[in-house]
Amino acid sequence: MSDDDQELGITESKSHNTGEWYAEVVQKAGLADYGPEGMSGFIVTRPRAYAVWERLQGFLDAKFKDTGVQNAYFPLFIPESYLEREKDIVEGFDPEVAWVTEAGNKELEERLAVRPTSESIITPYISQWVRSHRDLPLRVNQWCSVVRWEATETKPFFRTKEFLWQEGHTAHATSEDAWEETMTRLDQYESVYEDLLAMPVLKGQKPDHDKFPGADTTATVEALMPDGKSVQAGTSHHLGQSFAEAFDITYSDEDEEERLAHTTSWGLSWRALGALIMTHSDEQGLVLPPGVAPEQVAVVPIWQEDTKDEVLEYARGVADDLDDAGIRVELDDRDGRNPGFKFNEHELNGVPLRIEIGPHEVEDGELTLVHRPDGESVVEGRDGVVETVCDHFDEVYAKLYAAAEETLDGEVREADDRADILGTLGQHGGYVKAPWCGDEECEEPIKEPMAAEIVMVPFEDDDPLVETDHDETCAICDDDAERTAYFAKSY
Amino acid sequence: MSDDDQELGITESKSHNTGEWYAEVVQKAGLADYGPEGMSGFIVTRPRAYAVWERLQGFLDAKFKDTGVQNAYFPLFIPESYLEREKDIVEGFDPEVAWVTEAGNKELEERLAVRPTSESIITPYISQWVRSHRDLPLRVNQWCSVVRWEATETKPFFRTKEFLWQEGHTAHATSEDAWEETMTRLDQYESVYEDLLAMPVLKGQKPDHDKFPGADTTATVEALMPDGKSVQAGTSHHLGQSFAEAFDITYSDEDEEERLAHTTSWGLSWRALGALIMTHSDEQGLVLPPGVAPEQVAVVPIWQEDTKDEVLEYARGVADDLDDAGIRVELDDRDGRNPGFKFNEHELNGVPLRIEIGPHEVEDGELTLVHRPDGESVVEGRDGVVETVCDHFDEVYAKLYAAAEETLDGEVREADDRADILGTLGQHGGYVKAPWCGDEECEEPIKEPMAAEIVMVPFEDDDPLVETDHDETCAICDDDAERTAYFAKSY
Missing domain, CATH: 3.30.930.10 (Bira Bifunctional Protein; Domain 2)
Structure with missing residues (x-):
């Protein structure tokens, strides 16, 4: 293996x-x-x-x-x-x-x-x-x-x-x-x-x-x-x-x-x-939110020869319940692959939730659920598995969103002159917001040395027709700044 | 108009x-x-x-x-x-x-x-x-x-x-x-x-x-x-x-x-x-079975000025019930178009079922349903409208299928020599089935004068691997006929 x-x-x-x-x-x-x-x-x-x-x-x-x-x-x-x-x-x-x-x-x-x-x-x-x-x-x-x-x-x-x-x-x-x-x-x-x-x-x-x-x-x-x-x-x-x-x-x-x-x-x-x-995604491979994952749940039975039948039967029941509820589930009952290999493979392929079922789970009427990407493992009761799984989908989604939001929030910085914009972009990347006069020429002093550009100018009050009225001056040319520009490197 | x-x-x-x-x-x-x-x-x-x-x-x-x-x-x-x-x-x-x-x-x-x-x-x-x-x-x-x-x-x-x-x-x-x-x-x-x-x-x-x-x-x-x-x-x-x-x-x-x-x-x-x-389709325009029709039902209210409010309210209720059940329904409450124009337009556009609602229908708690394409008109009760409409969808589908099947059945004819094939095709079109040796050369005497060809050779018992064993001879060359050929003109 x-x-x-x-x-x-x-x-x-x-x-x-x-x-x-x-x-x-x-x-x-x-x-x-x-x-x-x-x-x-x-x-x-x-x-x-x-x-x-x-x-x-x-x-x-x-x-x-x-x-x-x-x-x-x-x-x-x-x-x-x-x-x-x-x-x-x-x-x-x-x-x-x-x-x-x-x-x-x-x-x-x-x-x-x-x-x-x-x-x-x-x-x-x-x-x-x-x-x-x-x-x-x-x-x-x-x-x-x-x-x-x-x-x-x-x-x-x-x-x-x-x-x-x-x-x-x-x-x-x-x-x-x-x-x-x-x-x-x-x-x-x-x-x-x-x-x-x-x-x-x-x-x-x-x-x-x-x-x-x-x-x-x-x-x-x-x-x-x-x-x-x-x-x-x-x-x-x-x-x-x-x-x-x-x-x-x-x-x-x-x-x-x-x-x-x-x-x-x-x-x-x-x-x-x-x-x-x-x-x-991460260094184990693909990470997908449950809403778009082709496979949302991998059920992995873990057996020894003497527990195989009962573990498989229990696992199959769980997978059937989820399948009947329209959840995209795969029962991974392959012989010839050990559970560790299966875990890695489902992680690589971006399956958001893994359900591990061994003899203990069968005995106690439980399930072990493991979240992708953080590996958090939670033991839950077998009853009401559909609702439980849907709750965990929500948790996985919330974790992914929160992590991305935290990253984004930390990557929007402010600057108010050319040196500051260049320095901040050079040191951190991400977005640097700065007052801007609206003139293409004032992008050049950033674009030329840094290959960064104005990727976005936010709307005032989310409304493109509202005129801005900032009491600021352009970070580059010191004329009146009509807008806030977001500088960033881009794809 | x-x-x-x-x-x-x-x-x-x-x-x-x-x-x-x-x-x-x-x-x-x-x-x-x-x-x-x-x-x-x-x-x-x-x-x-x-x-x-x-x-x-x-x-x-x-x-x-x-x-x-x-x-x-x-x-x-x-x-x-x-x-x-x-x-x-x-x-x-x-x-x-x-x-x-x-x-x-x-x-x-x-x-x-x-x-x-x-x-x-x-x-x-x-x-x-x-x-x-x-x-x-x-x-x-x-x-x-x-x-x-x-x-x-x-x-x-x-x-x-x-x-x-x-x-x-x-x-x-x-x-x-x-x-x-x-x-x-x-x-x-x-x-x-x-x-x-x-x-x-x-x-x-x-x-x-x-x-x-x-x-x-x-x-x-x-x-x-x-x-x-x-x-x-x-x-x-x-x-x-x-x-x-x-x-x-x-x-x-x-x-x-x-x-x-x-x-x-x-x-x-x-x-x-x-x-x-x-x-x-026909000379009124497009005809579609309910399963693929973008609009499945057109509800057409028919009012005079003094009955407008009650007729529209009743019609809206019917359309809402159908919409809530996932049926693709349009309430055609346009002013400035008379009912006859609306009927023609929905017929042209292939709406399978029309529901006409006038003051009489409102008074009697009924609906008049009209099938596309044959114009059959049926009065039904207002209660249970969703089920009623689904039943009529089944009827419309069945009518369309039956008509197409009857046409097809009548258009498969048999022939057993060249003159017969050519004569039958020339007189009727459709399919002419005839015993065939399997040789392309035996298609030529039909294809050349008639622009008809062998469009299909049926499988024996619906299974392509079953060998045929007809006790017949090719309609063209008189060699053993291994297959039945369907001759037809084609697109």
Whole structure:
């Protein structure tokens, strides 16, 4: 067994070599493989990771549908002439596009972009579907993959040339309605992280110089990673009227006047999986909150030859009860693997709760429950096992959330001049908040030496339309500071 | 209102101009739009059609998961060198491939195929994941789109250059296990049609000359369309060892001997939506069985000014009761549309059950239920509305199934020589079954004049491994007939 045992361990240190540790967890927990030769930057999403993605999809999709969103599916390709119709989009994405130039044994007359994002093909259809104010708001969403040919090093779920995501696209009568939409989706993204993935996030907007191409405002949720970097974890764009203008989305209002619509788009990608893995996992492997874990409970019977029958029967009863209640449970009754190996394997694979059952438990009508990740072990009665397990799920979730929240709280620091910002970022990483005038030039003195940037500007009172009125001066240029900027290194 | 009313009608005849009628239903019921200029052959799947696809997905995916299938996601692109590794695949698909040749502002060193099917990229990974007999069976499935650049005329959901589907890929220790897998999936496809879509299908195998490239056997479910043509409605391939050999899937058996695996693949596409729309819909528009209908019930209150309040309150109560029970119900309380318009609109959009509520219904504590498609109208009591509605769903499903079954039964005819086959096909369309020697050459005398082919060869006793022993001779060549062939025109 010792060879096998060694294979299961994560050898890299989470705190010292976060990148290598992450790659090892992804590989050893069977989450993803790298793409084939000639296709660096692509990954294969293996069943364990895909099952987490499906749970995230289910959670978010239900919220979308409860709030007026309908799913649809648009073509994978976008004709070059369509991509060019909104100038910011083409400037923003053209360098990263993969082009189909031959098909059906012929050169194509026009190159087709493999969608890097779908505004340019969805908006023309929205334009056809919207005629009157009665057609608004119009909301469509698609779950699909997009391709962006970035040359950076591959990091599964964080940096890949193809990634899975959802992209929502909406049209509204007024800018206020579009704002409400933008913030509704941002709040839903926050809920995915906080309520499902047990990760607190920061909410705000990107600085103007880092918006989505063509957007008026890009709102973002940002998550802190264990290496002190920030991840843009979901974005919701108020697109103003630029796309409505480029693709002619007009509607007749109640007085039969022709008006230009306001649009939004919003997306959350499998980067959420990457952030999830990064945040909670440890040197035993993957850690998952119960809500998204493909296997929520591993029941491990521990027997000697003379106790095997009774232990197995008892364990099977427990597993059956949980299964009947819809809990995702595995009875690990494999012969030829000792309990220690099984423990390690379930820990590696991110099973949130282990139930150990030996002759003592059988005799006393009890169960030993062990939490992932902290190994806390609790003896509970056999009766009411379903309720007990659900309570422990809540505890595991609460532990994960509390630990992530404590980390985040400790990693937001203040600074009020350039040296202080650089010094604090250099020493600690994390977020440094500082008063900021709003000018891109005042990011440069931080970005240039430190590769840190303004990742987020919080909303005042959680409302993007409230003007700030700080009695402060910009940490860089000493002009009036209209905003607070969060500086951080980012993915 | 009269202008609006006219807009809602289908003008083409289902029996005389089936193709035009279908295109009109697809467009007027808001199911799909055609792709943009420069992208003929592509369609936009609108929310009503996509919602049906989601229900089909949910139904089939649950069956997959209950029978050991795990979902995963593989790259969208396949390097040309991978596609070439299985010679039948490259010969079969190369003429239809869309190629990415430029990306990130550079020519690629190797062309990348946009997946036409994923055997060539999934099998190499299965090869890595399979080491021992304990890793078998291994089953992965993905829901995705594929691209096949066919030059034929576009027909939404039937013939499009990109289509949505699922593709399952499995590896097994023995050929028998692979056969069991092949048939399990075929049975699940049959269940999708029969139990969910209310469509009887025929089950069998493709003739050898019409198998999936590289397959030993292609099993198929075939559905009859109203124009007398057959649709290949789902296929399940026993791939033998050709892919295992090309991509080196070996495993060590219980005696530590190295063995070559046996693989299968199986797919069902959105063609199922096309077949569904074709089969049940009529000249009022879309018809859907309740199990997949995005809206299952439309509650239409019918009031005069003096009865409006009481009628609306009663109708709202009915809709709320249904909604609380998880039934997909819409209360159509729009002002400015008369009941006749609303009836037509819900019929066009394929709502299976309409509940009409006027002052009489309120007074008598009753409801008037109207079935789609036959317009049967039944008065029922208000109490127990949830159960009543579920009973009527069963009735609507049963009516749809019975009608489709009657049509199918009447469209399978027998013939025993060439003239008879040609005459029967020419006069009636549908299926003509005839004894067949198994030789492709004996399909030619039918295919050449009639454009009909052997779409299906039924299994003996539903078992592909049972040898047939007919005491008959081939309808074409008079050699011994090993099989019964179903001739039909097909999509």
